Every structure is written in structure tokens, then in C-alpha cells.
Amino acid sequence: MKKLYLLPLAALILTIFVLAFAAYSEQEWKAERPPEDITFRETLGLPSIAMGTNYGATRNPLLEVYCTSLYDMPGGYCYIYSASFLGTPLKDPVFRAAIPGFNLTAQKS
Amino acid sequence: MLRRHRNLFYYAVDCLKKYKTRTIVVLAVFTIAVSMLSSVLFLKDGLEREAELSVSLAPDITVEYLKGGRILLLPASYVEKASKIEGVERVVPRIWGYAGIGLNTYTVIGLDLSRLPNYYELSALVERGRFLLPEDSGRGSIVIGQLIAGVLKVDVGDTIILLSESIEAHRFTVVGIFSAESTIYTADLIVMPIEDARAFFRIPEDYVTDMMVYVDPEFPVDNVAAKLSLLPNARVITQDLLLRGYKAAYAARGGFFVTMWAILLAAVALVSFSQATIVGRESRFEVGLLKTFGFTTLDIIEIRLIESLILGLFSASLGITIGIIYDVVFKAPLFAEALLGWAFLPAEFRLPVYVSFASVFAIYSVTVLPLLFATVVPAWLNAITDPELAMRRAAA
Numbered sequence: 325m326k327k328l329y330l331l332p333l334a335a336l337i338l339t340i341f342v343l344a345f346a347a348y349s350e351q352e353w354k355a356e357r358p359p360e361d362i363t364f365r366e367t368l369g370l371p372s373i374a375m376g377t378n379y380g381a382t383r384n385p386l387l388e389v390y391c392t393s394l395y396d397m398p399g400g401y402c403y404i405y406s407a408s409f410l411g412t413p414l415k416d417p418v419f420r421a422a423i424p425g426f427n428l429t430a431q432k433s
Numbered sequence: 434m435l436r437r438h439r440n441l442f443y444y445a446v447d448c449l450k451k452y453k454t455r456t457i458v459v460l461a462v463f464t465i466a467v468s469m470l471s472s473v474l475f476l477k478d479g480l481e482r483e484a485e486l487s488v489s490l491a492p493d494i495t496v497e498y499l500k501g502g503r504i505l506l507l508p509a510s511y512v513e514k515a516s517k518i519e520g521v522e523r524v525v526p527r528i529w530g531y532a533g534i535g536l537n538t539y540t541v542i543g544l545d546l547s548r549l550p551n552y553y554e555l556s557a558l559v560e561r562g563r564f565l566l567p568e569d570s571g572r573g574s575i576v577i578g579q580l581i582a583g584v585l586k587v588d589v590g591d592t593i594i595l596l597s598e599s600i601e602a603h604r605f606t607v608v609g610i611f612s613a614e615s616t617i618y619t620a621d622l623i624v625m626p627i628e629d630a631r632a633f634f635r636i637p638e639d640y641v642t643d644m645m646v647y648v649d650p651e652f653p654v655d656n657v658a659a660k661l662s663l664l665p666n667a668r669v670i671t672q673d674l675l676l677r678g679y680k681a682a683y684a685a686r687g688g689f690f691v692t693m694w695a696i697l698l699a700a701v702a703l704v705s706f707s708q709a710t711i712v713g714r715e716s717r718f719e720v721g722l723l724k725t726f727g728f729t730t731l732d733i734i735e736i737r738l739i740e741s742l743i744l745g746l747f748s749a750s751l752g753i754t755i756g757i758i759y760d761v762v763f764k765a766p767l768f769a770e771a772l773l774g775w776a777f778l779p780a781e782f783r784l785p786v787y788v789s790f791a792s793v794f795a796i797y798s799v800t801v802l803p804l805l806f807a808t809v810v811p812a813w814l815n816a817i818t819d820p821e822l823a824m825r826r827a828a829a
Binding site for chain 1: 450486624645751
């Protein structure tokens with residue numbers, strides 16, 4: 325085969341791959357979640373997903389609008405802390421050292 | 434007939450080589466733009482779907498206590514009052530809040546272990562150790578997410594010390610670590626018995642944070658919510674309200690994407706048009722020559738269509754493939770941060786990537802279609818010109 329025809333061939337193969345992956349992804353998202361996952365989410369009842377934040381407003385920063393529109397919803401995670409880039413006494417090592425029995429770390433068993 | 438089309442196809446492929454600079458420029462611009470766009474789009478779709486799933490599994494109604502416009506602790510007596518309302522199937526009191534470890538804040542959930550629906554199902558979510566048992570109440574046992582386990586480098590049996598808002602150090606023993614598959618929901622979670630959560634947050638015995646109300650399917654949720662609203666100071670939030678809140682949040686985020694799409698569309702169309710114009714002079718001569726040899730206007734448009742289709746499909750598909758690999762394998766290191774604002778995605782977090790047909794076809798339509806228009810229109814204008822005139826103009 326001429327080298328020249330590699331481009332249309334590659335275009336065809338890549339397009340088939342993309343469509344096949346989309347079909348796989350659709351199928352994966354349509355599939356039923358494991359029962360333990362559903363039971364756990366129902367038990368906790370948190371509407372938010374676990375995404376860390378550097379900003380003391382929400383657990384899930386995608387939901388800033390959600391947080392401000394519904395205020396302190398369970399799982400909306402609007403809480404009051406100074407943002408980490410400003411620093412708080414909690415993060416000050418001197419402050420931590422002053423609390424008896426507290427080192428903010430873990431202890432191996 | 435088929436042979437004619439095949440020959441036109443071969444000629445179009447040959448043109449891709451002939452106009453090498455245009456081919457390379459269009460390929461590069463399209464591939465880069467599409468890979469960036471698809472990466473962000475698939476990630477956003479995945480996060481949205483995952484969040485919607487969580488909301489759909491939230492309780493039918495959540496009741497908080499409001500006083501002077503501020504949310505306060507809910508009196509435990511409300512649990513009994515709500516249980517007596519017609520249509521209420523089950524009421525579950527809840528204690529939850531936040532705890533800081535280092536620079537991060539984690540979610541602490543107190544579970545009433547005597548009311549757990551199915552212990553065996555829940556224990557399947559624990560990768561190491563076990564899930565909480567009713568005997569764990571008051572013992573300081575906790576189950577933690579992979580993120581916390583990774584940050585503190587702790588395993589089952591280890592002790593972690595959390596600082597409460599009352600400036601008290603509380604010791605907890607890790608009895609289990611949630612599985613990697615569940616990190617999207619559990620990464621930042623600390624689950625403990627409700628009694629321990631009460632002690633940690635120093636919540637008095639006759640108060641809870643809020644309560645979850647499950648409604649009998651035979652009763653309309655809104656009717657039950659209306660009755661619950663009659664409880665003094667109650668703030669009643671239905672699942673439908675949560676869903677509407679989510680939609681409002683994502684609609685606001687959606688504005689950002691609409692702008693991005695518009696910019697991308699304009700850029701792609703401009704590049705294609707400018708390339709079509711650059712090669713226009715040479716192409717004009719070629720078109721004139723082809724028409725002299727007997728090619729029709731339709732043949733010339735077909736050649737340009739095939740060229741654009743190959744270029745568009747290849748670059749868009751390559752861009753989408755790069756976007757998928759970037760999200761799935763590399764966890765979208767740069768775009769995820771831009772998308773998520775203040776968020777940080779820990780290594781333990783399993784990014785939800787959703788490659789939907791709707792998104793894929795949308796990407797193809799904003800890349801391939803403008804390219805087709807941007808190249809076919811100049812080709813058509815050349816093709817309808819008199820061949821002799823076209824060649825003279827091109828030679829001039």
C-alpha cells in the first residue's frame with residue numbers, strides 16, 4: 325500500500341476506535357452500580373462527591389453556586405474556615421504544639 | 434460510476450500531499466484544540482454524572498433546624514415528631530461535620546450502627562480491615578478513605594489523632610480503609626459510630642445535626658414535605674430541590690464551556706479559511722486545468738470534500754483519542770485543575786470519565802463541519818469560474 329493512503333486509513337481506524345470507546349463508556353455508565361455502592365450512598369445521604377478543596381467553602385468546588393444557593397446543605401459543604409492560602413491558627417505548628425496529646429499525625433500500631 | 438468516485442478519492446488523497454503545508458497546519462491546529470476540548474468535556478460529563486447519581490440516592494427529604502436565619506443543631510425530639518407524620522416511612526438522625534488534618538479538611542460522618550440497612554453490602558466497600566460493627570460504638574473506631582490513609586500513611590490498626598473545634602485531641606483507631614473503586618465518594622470520608630461523632634463534635638445528647646426522612650412511595654413527597662414544614666423552625670429540603678440546585682450549579686459552569694466552544698469554533702474556522710485562501714491561487718489554476726480536462730463543478734467540490742473529510746476526521750479522532758488517554762491514563766493534570774477551580778485531585782481519586790455519543794458527535798460537528806464549509810466554499814467559487822479565466826487569473 326502506498327504511504328499516501330495511510331492518512332485516510334488512520335482516520336478510519338481512529339474514528340472507529342473513538343466510536344467504540346464512546347459505546348463502551350455509555351454502556352459502562354448505564355450499567356447498574358454495585359449494590360454496596362448504592363447502599364452506602366443511601367446510608368450516608370451526601371449529595372456531593374469526594375473532591376478535596378483548598379478553599380474553605382465547599383467540599384466540591386464544582387458546587388460553589390449550589391452552596392451559595394442552598395446555603396449549608398448536608399453535603400453541600402459550606403463551612404467556615406479561612407482558606408488554606410491565608411493560614412489559620414490550626415495550621416500553625418506553634419498552636420498545634422500547645423495542645424496536649426495532639427500532633428496532627430498518625431501513630432503506628 | 435464507482436470507479437469515477439474512487440479516482441476522485443485517489444486524487445483528493447494526492448492533493449493532501451501536494452498541499453503539504455496546509456495539511457500539516459490544519460492537522461496540528463485541529464488535533465491540539467480537539468484534544469484539549471475533549472479532555473475537559475469528558476471529565477466534566479463524568480463529574481456531572483457521578484454527582485447526579487449521588488443526589489439521586491440522597492434521602493427523599495432532609496430536615497435542618499433554622500433559627501434567626503442560621504442553621505443550628507436539630508432537637509432529637511423532631512425525629513419522633515416527624516415519624517408520626519402520615520406518609521413518613523423512616524426517619525434517620527444524622528451527625529456529620531468537618532475535621533482538619535494538616536492543610537486539608539475532611540468529612541466526618543457519624544452512623545447509627547443499629548439502623549444500618551445491610552452490613553454485608555457495606556463491608557464489600559472496605560478494601561482492608563472491616564466495616565464498623567454495632568460493638569464499635571464509643572470505642573473510637575473509624576473507617577477512612579484512601580486519600581486520608583495515603584496522606585497520613587496509616588493502615589488498619591493504626592491510630593490517628595484529630596483535633597476538634599473544642600481544641601481537644603481525639604484518638605481514633607482505623608478499623609478499615611475504603612476500597613479504591615469507591616474513592617469518588619469515600620476518598621475524604623471518616624466514618625465513625627454516631628456516639629463517637631457526637632463526642633467529637635461535642636453535640637449534646639438531645640440534639641443531632643439533621644435528619645433524613647424517607648417517604649412511603651405511595652405518598653407524594655411534596656405533601657409530606659409540606660407537613661414537615663409545619664414543625665417550628667424546620668428547614669425542609671427535598672431531593673428534587675437538591676437536583677435543581679445541582680442543575681443550577683452546572684448551568685453556571687456550563688457558561689464557561691459555551692465560551693470555550695465558541696472560541697474554538699471561531700479559531701478553527703479561521704484557520705481553515707485562511708489555509709483555503711493561501712492555497713487558493715495554486716488551487717485556482719488547478720481547478721481551471723481540471724475543468725479543461727472535463728471535470729465538472731461537482732467533481733471539484735467532491736475532491737475538496739473528501740480532502741476536508743479525511744483531514745477533519747483524522748485530526749478530530751486523533752484529538753479525541755489523545756483527550757481520552759490524557760484523562761484516563763494521566764488523570765488530566767492541567768485541565769482538571771482549571772476545570773475544578775479550588776479543587777485538588779489526590780492521586781487516590783478515581784477520575785470519572787464519561788465519553789458520551791452526544792459529546793463525541795458535538796466535537797465532530799464543531800470541527801469537521803466548519804472545515805468542510807471553509808474549504809468547500811472557496812473550491813465552489815473557483816469551480817464556477819470560467820476555466821480559461823481561472824487559469825489566467827492564477828497565472829497573473
